[in-house]
Structure formats: structure tokens, C-alpha cells
Amino acid sequence: MLGPQGSGKGTQAKILSERLGIPALSMGELLRDEVKSGSILGNKIDDIINLGELVSDDTALDVLKLRLQKEDAENGYILDGYPRNIAQYNTFRNFDVPTKVVVVTIPKEETLGRLLKRAEIECRMDDNKETIMKRLDIYHNDTEPIIEKYKALGIALEVDGVGSIEEVTQRIVQALSL
Numbered sequence: 001m002l003g004p005q006g007s008g009k010g011t012q013a014k015i016l017s018e019r020l021g022i023p024a025l026s027m028g029e030l031l032r033d034e035v036k037s038g039s040i041l042g043n044k045i046d047d048i049i050n051l052g053e054l055v056s057d058d059t060a061l062d063v064l065k066l067r068l069q070k071e072d073a074e075n076g077y078i079l080d081g082y083p084r085n086i087a088q089y090n091t092f093r094n095f096d097v098p099t100k101v102v103v104v105t106i107p108k109e110e111t112l113g114r115l116l117k118r119a120e121i122e123c124r125m126d127d128n129k130e131t132i133m134k135r136l137d138i139y140h141n142d143t144e145p146i147i148e149k150y151k152a153l154g155i156a157l158e159v160d161g162v163g164s165i166e167e168v169t170q171r172i173v174q175a176l177s178l
Contacts, residue, residue: 003104006114013080057091085142101150132146
């Protein structure tokens, strides 16, 4: 499940997860869970994060591989917002290739409006106009080329993310022919 920040991909991943009976996995959540576990890998990740550095793509994939060994992932899984860049794409494709990639699309103005509203509701200091625009530029430069690769493989399904949660869910269900 890919899409710009504020597109609702996380919400839709959770809904789809419940509908299909497979886990929805967010890389950030997986990394946080691994740190909480107190494992050797979790401690390594914690050290990296505490130094203000990014976890390597190989380490992130190791965490994903560990999570996929759990019984609930036997029949598949939904990845929320991963891979985000070409390096992650290359690391991931050596491990697995998705059967479908749902791309939730929304106009830049909609993203800005949703994230500014979220910032107001949740008091999120990282969601201001400047940082949102930077993240959208990163999405455009880093993630959209991955989407093009998935389109070339014939597995990307673009879904309009504007509308109610239920309307977007219905579009995703139709696109996936569920």
C-alpha cells in the first residue's frame, strides 16, 4: 500500500487487513516493536535511532523477515508505505515481489489540508506546511519512481483517495476484485 502522507493508506491497510485476515505491517511500527522486544536486533536498532541515524535497508528487511515468520502472515500480508525509495525497493525485491500494489492517490492540496488538520487535532509539531511540502517532494522524488516500476510489472493499482473512508475502501475492494 503506497501513497503520499495523509492519503489514508494506513487506515485502508488496517481495513483491508481485517477484511482479508492478514496482517497490515508498517515498517516504523515493526522497528518500534523490535526495539520494545529487547532483542539483540532491537537493541542495535535502538542504538542507531538514538544516534539520530536511519536504520539501514538491510536491517529493516531483517525485521520484516522476522515478523513474516509469525503464523498470521502465512497467507499473506499488507505492507504499509514500504518500500519508500529505490534502495529499499532493490533490497525488498530480492526477498519478495508483491502480488498487487495499491497506490492511494490524492492531490497535493488535499494532502496539505489533511495533514495540517491532523497536526491541529493531534498537536503534531512535525506537520507544518514547510515539512509537509518537503515530505511530498521526497515522496515525488523517491517513491513515485518505485510506483512506476510496479506499474511496469503490471501490479500497481491506482485508487482515488479523495472521499470518505468507506468510499475509498470500496474503490480498493473493486480494484482488487475482492
